[in-house]
Amino acid sequence: MKKIFFRHTLLPLFAGTFALTVASCADETLGDNANNGDNDAVVHFEINDAQEEILSHGGVLTRAANGSSQSQQELMGRKLEAQNAAGLDVCLIETTVEGVNPVKVDAGTRANIVNRMSLGDFSTTGIRGTAVSNINENWFNSAKTKNSGELYTPIRWSWYKPFGRFYAAYPESNIAYPDASGNVTVEFTTNPDVRQQVDFMTACSGDVQYATRFQAPKTSLNFRHALTAIRFAVGQNLSFDKTIKEITLKNVLLKSKYIISNKYDGTGAQWVSTGYNTRGDVKLDNLNYRTNENPNSIIRDVTKYPAGGRFENLKDNYTFYLIPQELTNKVTAVITFSDNTSISIPLKGSWEQGTTRTYKLSEKTSTWTYTLEATSPEAVAYNRTTSGNYGITSYRTAPDGTKKPIAWKITGYSEDNGATWTMNKPAWLKSLTKESGNGGTAAEQGVATLSNDVIDLAAKRNKELQDATPLGSAANPYNLSNNTGADAVQNTANCYVISAPGYYSIPLVYGNAIKNGTTNTSAYKSSAPVTNVTFGSPAATRDVILHTLVDHDGKPITDPWIEKTNNKANNGINGAQVVWADGANLVTLPSAPIYRDASGNAFVKFEVTKANLKSGNAVIAVKKGNTILWSWHLWFAPKNALTKIPVTNKQGKVFNFTEETLGWKPTLWKGTSYSTPRTVKIKVEQAIGNGGTKQEAVVTITQNDGVEKNEGSANMYQWGRKDPFPGTNTILAQGSIKQNAGDQIYMQNIIQNPGSFYTTGTNAAGVINTNAGLTKYYYFYNLWSINNRTASNLNQVNSTPVVKTIYDPSPVGFSVPSNAAFTGFTANGLNEGTMNVNGTNVQAAYTANYGHLFWTNSTNTATIRFPAFGYRDSKNGAWFYGRTIGDYWSADPNDVNNGCVMGIQIDKVYPLYRNVRTYGFAVR
Secondary structure, eight states, rough: OOEEEEEEEEOOOSSSEEESSSSSHHHHHGGGGGOOOOTTOOOOOEEHHHHHHHHHTTTTTTTTTTTTTOOOHHHOEEEOOSBBBBTTTTTEEEEESSSSSSSSOOOTTTTTOOOOOOOEEEEEEEEEESGGGGOEEEEEEEEETTSBBBBBSSBBBBBTTEEEEEEEEOOOOOOOOOOOTOOOOEEOOOOSBOOOOOOEEEEEEEEOOOBBBBBBOOOEEEEEEEEEEEEEEEEEOOOOOEEEEEEEEEEEEEEEEEESSSSSTTTOOOOEEETTEEEEEEEEEEOEETTTSSSTTTOOTTTOOOTTOGGGGGGGTSSSEOOOOTTTTTTTEHHHHHHHHOEEEESBBBOOEEEEEEEEEEETTTTSEEEEEEEOOOOOOOTTTTTOEEEEEEEEEEEEEEEEEOEEEEEEEEEEETSSOBBBBBBEEEEEEEEEEOOOOEEEOOOEEEOOOOOEHHHHHHHHHHHSBBBOOSSSSTTTTTTTTSSSOOOOOSSEOOOSEEEEEOOOOTOOOOOOTTTTTGTBBBOOOOOOOEEETTEEHHHHHHHSOOTTSSSSSSBTTTTTHHHTTOOOOOEEEEEESSSSTSSSSOOSSSEEEOOEEEEEEEEEEEEEEOEEEEEEEEEETTEEEEEEEEEOOOOOOOOOEEOOOOOEEEEESSSOTTTTTTEEEESSOSSEEEEEEEEEEESSSSBBBOOOOOOOOOOOOOOEEEEEEEEBBBTTTTOOSSSSOOOEEOOBBBBBOSSSSOHHHHOOOBBBBOOOBBBBTTBBTOHHHHHHTOOSSSSSSTTTTOOOOOOOOOOOOOOOOOOOEEETTTOOOOOOGGGBBBBSSSSTEEEEEEOSSSSHHHTTTTTTEEEETTOOOEEEEOOOOEEEEETOEEEEOTOOOEEEEEEESSSSSSSEEEESSSSSSEEEEOOOOOOBBBOO
């Protein structure tokens, strides 16, 4: 946000922790390499994942895949009875499969064995010797290594010590040299916060020989999983509907020692827990997961993955990664619900290294278990034609623990969140690579092909306006203050939205002075007491409350109707004019535009023709003779421009913003034909079921809406004024504005001259001129919030409720908001805090969206767009910085010269900023 300074004023704007069992010094051992290495023979590693390598070649995981020795008993599964079931007929069904979150890899991706996204930098320790029988000399210790196999600090092979062995651990950790028994060990401590846990993998190269001088030997590291992955899931059609808020594994062994294998095949690796007695609770809290949300679904973060989460993310912060250990008479699982009831289930058996254990909350009716689990991809962008992977895991477990695949198929599609189902795909879902499968304990994956439906939204918008049913007639114009167009005056405002051709009328009423059909005195009479502030040069004390708002002549308003105030001093209004319009012939005024009803109430009427109707803005004014008494903003936009978007601020209060910024006029606008994310639920079913009841699961595919190009403008407003100015330098199609009307801004001037943009003059030192109207006349605190008597400093929230005034530029049902409305747009609610945006901190996204997409609340599931419309300068009225910065007024003053404003730019947001009142900023 561009900042301009005046004197006294501011203008625009990993899981466990590791410890060595033997101390070492990495720097010294690395240094020893320099005297005996061959320059062309640099140590380099070929990186593999043992589990992924087996799966990628169509193999079946065995207990050797992760160097483990699981007992068949622990892979059989069991039913675990609840000790305290809170009155529920439930149990936990335990299933275990080899591998940590195993996923079958299609033939087309078999070459891509290592997932670089899941393996980052790791640590490597090397030992060497002159013969394979004496590889026992310390070489280098815990060297930082890239996932490409390259050491950050190059180490070279020595021809005189050509035999070596290497040990690795991921993530980075200190790896000791072998102890007296030849074991390389790492102490591991579990983080009790599940969200802070990640997987722990180790590897050993086995014995490697440097056989050809100056040619480094092939050295492979085959990483294996050392922990147990634990997931929780809900079963099918549970008879109760509760919300899980917390899962705790109690009395878990938290610390142990791991011996890394000395061999490439991983044999000999083991956990040694003798002497380790540290136990505690491991907790996954702050959940919000309904037990009947999706049948057979894995418990996940529904705020990030509302449809089920990507299968690739099962190794996320909702997966427990724990030390393999004995469970019987030691570890208990406690599931707590949002109503503070809980169930407690003692666990049995043991957790085995390199396996995935799933505990599914189920009814107590089965003696054997059918398992069907579905995972969904993340929502994809509007211009993506393929989704991420979805996954289906389908098998059954017999009473003896034998697991057999169960075939599955798709049985329906739903576009209404599961209310109705059909076998017809929606048109935008072109195809699925996997519509059925043979099942198994590893997920079968597929992707969806989607359509890219981008259209010209500006042309669509204009056509919809023109094709709308015309309203009113020449003899009986449509009354814009009435929600049906009837004669009765219901709710007035300074801005009216027109969404169809027709004949229209506006009652000659000050702003929102009529509300719900009656006089709205609070729109122009303040209850705030005298509030004296000393300012100016020379300093003087003035009351900063305009106790009764004034008319064009500076006189206090006594009646809502313009012709009736002050004993009918304004009676006889006889003319109207278009002050300015950004489209040709948007408004057609008849020769006699003023008419009166049977009660003598005056109205201004006009026509909007189909041929000339398009997105745009016009300001019309009524006159008595040549004097303008009042004016209104006509915004030609669809009705949904005023759809309310609820935004929760940092303090937890909800503010309703308009769908669009006031006066938004798209000129080049291309985006999706749909305006909210489109979603299809896909039901899958097993071929056979328990007792004839087949298991079902649901995959959800979501494609977000989006904008490809978005250009246009919105209106600019000076603080406290009702009349807009175009947010562009484009020549107006009708009428004109006076871009620099001088610095004498006061109430009579701004009402009589709605097309004049008043500026603020400064001296050579940048100080506002003493005689400027901004200081002499335009210092009131309550122009947009009738009872406000408080000025808010930078980063200070104004707590005075906004009561809309007759000077407010907003349409019926809205008002310029308090500065508190913007505090949810940064993490701490303050200027330059971490931005709460959905991707628009990247320039391409910021440009495509014409500004920022802010999250509307802490769940990060909905956004509101605040474009960077630029501003009109306070010193000369010129418009600058469109698409770069944006400023939005609040109803609160900062002091006698400045108003409170929110400012945005690509890398910063200022929710509680300030700027000189004569700047032209947007209003929302």
